[in-house]
Amino acid sequence: MTDAPAPPAPRVLVADDHPLWLSALERDLVARGVEVVGTAADGPAAVRRTRATRPDVLVLDLNLPGMRGDEVCRALGDLPTRVLILSASGEQQDVLAAIKAGATGYLVKSASPGEILEAVLATARGEAVFTPGLAGLVLGEFRRLGSEPQPPAPVDPARPIPQLTARETEILRLVATGMSSREIAAQLVLSHRTVQNHVQNTLGKLHLHNRVELVRFALAHGLEDEEPAGS
Secondary structure (H helix, E strand, O other), X not given: OOOOOOOOOOEEEEEOOOHHHHHHHHHHHHHOOOEEEEEEOOHHHHXXXXXXXXXXXXXEOOOOOOOOHHHHHHHOOOOOOEEEEEXXXXXXXXXXXXXXXXXXXXXXXXXXXXXXXXXXXXXXXXXXXXXXXXXXXXXXXXXXXXHOOOOOOOOOOOOOOOOOOHHHHHHHHHHHOOOOHHHHHHHHOOOHHHHHHHHHHHHHHHOOOOHHHHHHHHHHOOHHHOOOOOO
């Protein structure tokens, strides 16, 4: 029995306005097998080069000249590129602004090179990655927003919400609790790849782009409070 082939290295673009940090980060990622397709030193350049190269992951500083990181995220909202914020700030308002704008994860720059690499790889897989302590903050904010009364959403008969399978609903409920794919796999006694496949299928059915949007959807529909569905 042969081992499954390793997934291809993600294509990454790095945006930061500090030349020494940018150069060191690019060097560290390349040394660990990541394909860096380009760099940018300001917000407008990050948008232009991301649109031109379509990387799997944009590693983005929050405080860029020309456009803030959250503004860059909003400008790229129609692209499949996932955004990992890598910032010196761990302030609550910065974290929430970035995630609400569409960033998949948020890491502070005090993270080690190994932690940054793992975060980039996890982001490429569609996982939400946060510096320890920030995941609970983000989930708590989504729960708060989900508890606020919302105006009824317009119904588009051409795009009804598809019916998820029992297993997809069960996994979506666990995603809403903040569990990673590996934690979900361990709890449900499934392979990590099986969980990832279910998550990707659910993203496609719901026309969403990443796990952060899945959490928003699940919380909006109260799925984190439901009993687990049968398999």
